[in-house]
Amino acid sequence: xxxxxxxxxxxxxxxxxxxxVKAVDGVSYTVEEGETLGLVGESGGGKSVTxxxxxxxxxxxxxxxxxxxxxxxxxxxxxxxxxGMRHIRGRAIGMIFQEPMTSLNPVLSIGRQLTExxxxxxxxSKYDANARAHELLASVEISDPERRLAQFPHHFSGGMRQxxxxxxxxxxxxxxxxxxxxxxxxxxxxxAQILELMQRLTEERGGALVIIxxxxxxxxxxxxxxxxxxxxxxxxRSSATAVYGDPRHPYTLGLMSSVPRLxxxxxxxxxxxxxxxxNLVDLPPGCAFQxxxxxxxxxxxxxxxxxxxxxxxxxxxxxIADQLGAGAKAGQA
Amino acid sequence: xxxxxxxxxxxxxxxxxxxxxxxNDLRMxxxxxxxxxxxxxxxxVKAVDGVTFSIQPGETLGLVGESGCGKTTLGRCVLxxxxxxxxxxxxxxxxxxxxxxxxxxxxxxxxxxxxQDPYSSLNPRMTAGQIIGEPLKIHRLASDPKQSRERVxxxxxxxxxDPSMASRYPHEFSGGQRQRxxxxxxxxxxxxxxxxxxxxxALDVSIQAQIINLLKDLQDRLGLTYLFIAHDLAVVRHVxxxxxxxxxxxxxxxxxxxxxxxxxxxxxxxxxxxxxPVPDPVVEAARPRQIxxxxxxxxxxxxxxxxxxxxxxxxxxxxSVDVPELRELRPGHWVACPKV
Numbered sequence: 001x002x003x004x005x006x007x008x009x010x011x012x013x014x015x016x017x018x019x020x021v022k023a024v025d026g027v028s029y030t031v032e033e034g035e036t037l038g039l040v041g042e043s044g045g046g047k048s049v050t051x052x053x054x055x056x057x058x059x060x061x062x063x064x065x066x067x068x069x070x071x072x073x074x075x076x077x078x079x080x081x082x083x084g085m086r087h088i089r090g091r092a093i094g095m096i097f098q099e100p101m102t103s104l105n106p107v108l109s110i111g112r113q114l115t116e117x118x119x120x121x122x123x124x125s126k127y128d129a130n131a132r133a134h135e136l137l138a139s140v141e142i143s144d145p146e147r148r149l150a151q152f153p154h155h156f157s158g159g160m161r162q163x164x165x166x167x168x169x170x171x172x173x174x175x176x177x178x179x180x181x182x183x184x185x186x187x188x189x190x191x192a193q194i195l196e197l198m199q200r201l202t203e204e205r206g207g208a209l210v211i212i213x214x215x216x217x218x219x220x221x222x223x224x225x226x227x228x229x230x231x232x233x234x235x236x237r238s239s240a241t242a243v244y245g246d247p248r249h250p251y252t253l254g255l256m257s258s259v260p261r262l263x264x265x266x267x268x269x270x271x272x273x274x275x276x277x278x279n280l281v282d283l284p285p286g287c288a289f290q291x292x293x294x295x296x297x298x299x300x301x302x303x304x305x306x307x308x309x310x311x312x313x314x315x316x317x318x319x320i321a322d323q324l325g326a327g328a329k330a331g332q333a
Numbered sequence: 334x335x336x337x338x339x340x341x342x343x344x345x346x347x348x349x350x351x352x353x354x355x356x357n358d359l360r361m362x363x364x365x366x367x368x369x370x371x372x373x374x375x376x377x378v379k380a381v382d383g384v385t386f387s388i389q390p391g392e393t394l395g396l397v398g399e400s401g402c403g404k405t406t407l408g409r410c411v412l413x414x415x416x417x418x419x420x421x422x423x424x425x426x427x428x429x430x431x432x433x434x435x436x437x438x439x440x441x442x443x444x445x446x447x448x449q450d451p452y453s454s455l456n457p458r459m460t461a462g463q464i465i466g467e468p469l470k471i472h473r474l475a476s477d478p479k480q481s482r483e484r485v486x487x488x489x490x491x492x493x494x495d496p497s498m499a500s501r502y503p504h505e506f507s508g509g510q511r512q513r514x515x516x517x518x519x520x521x522x523x524x525x526x527x528x529x530x531x532x533x534x535a536l537d538v539s540i541q542a543q544i545i546n547l548l549k550d551l552q553d554r555l556g557l558t559y560l561f562i563a564h565d566l567a568v569v570r571h572v573x574x575x576x577x578x579x580x581x582x583x584x585x586x587x588x589x590x591x592x593x594x595x596x597x598x599x600x601x602x603x604x605x606x607x608x609x610p611v612p613d614p615v616v617e618a619a620r621p622r623q624i625x626x627x628x629x630x631x632x633x634x635x636x637x638x639x640x641x642x643x644x645x646x647x648x649x650x651x652x653s654v655d656v657p658e659l660r661e662l663r664p665g666h667w668v669a670c671p672k673v
Contacts, residue, residue: 193626216538220617241614268549
């Protein structure tokens with residue numbers, strides 16, 4: 001499989017009143033053609049900032065991309081001029097945001113918002129752009145496109161707005177579609193519809209899909225490969241089956257066992273990850289997860305573990321990842 | 334007012350003591366108005382439309398449904414944040430709909446609420462100690478400042494916070510810790526019933542488990558009764574003894590927990606359960622996907638007959654005409670669908 005997007009040692013820092021926040025701190029990953037990649041973790045993990053850095057949508061100040069490369073077709077997107085970036089955005093990477101209401105312009109009709117990139121970026125005539133907008137709305141299963149194009153965002157329900165966002169993100173036929181918590185604001189029945197739609201469109205178009213979410217169920221259902229993030233770093237990476245079936249990082253392990261599940265018998269108590277989420281201004285020494293980790297040892301306080309391969313294509317950033325195989329899990333359960 | 338015989342839930346009674354909360358044919362309709370000077374009503378939103386249920390002491394009733402189904406409104410009606418349009422509510426046999434003023438304040442001491450958003454539900458200008466101490470002051474539960482301080486310290490440790498944190502302000506706490514303060518504030522007056530309105534929805538997975546465990550521990554220790562409102566079916570399953578599913582202002586199914594998850598009868602409950610992805614790729618690959626079409630219709634103009642019929646996979650012609658009543662199909666398992 002060929003690599004469509006490669007992110008190398010990305011570091012994005014924010015200057016805040018409390019101090020320097022290393023929101024993304026040395027993240028590398030690749031997106032391969034045709035795959036669905038999951039980026040999971042809790043708030044503050046750095047999932048969204050990673051994605052926003054890739055398309056250079058980090059507000060500067062307070063944010064700044066300190067180092068790293070984002071390679072698309074051999075070109076480093078971080079070195080492009082802002083003008084050059086504008087032409088790449090949407091064609092290389094399409095982005096779907098969490099809150100469809102705030103990402104759409106409330107005073108412009110859907111048709112106007114949908115045709116704008118087609119006219120300015122793809123150079124279509126107004127007539128062709130309109131026809132294309134029809135097709136796009138139909139492809140995201142919005143009926144009656146003629147009437148819908150003349151309407152405004154407030155005429156649309158949450159699920160419908162997210163469909164419009166998907167149509168918009170796909171309008172310039174991007175190689176990679178990044179969906180940042182695409183269904184968090186939606187109800188479960190609508191969430192299922194939107195995710196099925198995104199997956200179907202990705203399969204049909206042959207691009208790649210990156211789903212950023214805190215919902216482990218969504219990732220399990222749709223992702224081929226998974227990156228788990230904690231405190232600005234990727235702590236575990238592998239195929240979805242390996243990450244879920246044989247987690248090698250204590251954080252992933254804790255996360256998996258603390259989710260209430262519908263398919264398992266109810267237990268009296270949920271397994272909980274103790275402690276509080278990391279304070280990004282004041283990270284603990286060594287491994288960021290060490291204060292909450294049940295397996296923490298002395299070396300965890302002294303050095304930051306690197307992301308290393310444990311078994312075939314299964315990477316974990318933990319000193320004892322090798323011992324955290326299936327055996328350790330049985331012991332914990 | 335409609336007389337409802339044998340309200341759902343009474344069958345799950347554990348014997349002698351009556352239910353702690355009884356809700357009978359409750360309706361909460363909000364008028365929709367237009368105009369600034371000459372207001373006129375152009376419609377009504379039937380947020381809660383004929384809901385009947387009861388909760389036994391020490392029990393947790395889970396109330397699930399999608400946004401706009403009326404679950405929050407129902408919870409707020411129970412605490413009389415709203416005055417219901419019609420219907421009756423009884424708390425330990427005493428009518429909640431007729432009383433007002435001092436007696437209501439007295440009863441509020443026994444019924445408290447934990448809110449969804451741990452950020453906006455705590456006053457940023459008050460310390461954790463003041464937030465938890467305020468109900469003690471209002472209800473005159475502490476005779477002097479020293480006693481109040483002691484009680485605050487006791488509550489802080491009860492909810493798993495260090496008593497020395499009493500002097501800190503909300504912004505110094507993480508989301509999970511703030512929710513602990515919110516729970517502490519509810520516990521300060523020693524209530525019997527707590528309405529938890531999406532109390533863990535805003536929290537991260539690892540913190541959510543901590544708060545769920547805390548709520549369960551507190552229930553065991555203090556004999557609390559919960560009305561647990563949430564949209565996450567997996568969370569509710571871990572907390573509730575019985576579960577009521579709401580759709581557009583009505584309860585469509587109410588049953589003991591294991592019953593409803595093993596054997597959902599209403600097509601909406603089935604669709605909801607099938608829509609929740611299981612966090613295991615192997616299980617997911619093998620699971621059938623039943624995805625229902627459309628979205629929840631506007632409560633301003635709900636469908637005729639059964640409100641679910643436009644999205645229902647088994648709907649027939651008469652579903653758009655007749656409003657289905659809750660029927661008891663199995664002991665304690667009530668369903669509002671004539672086709673199952």
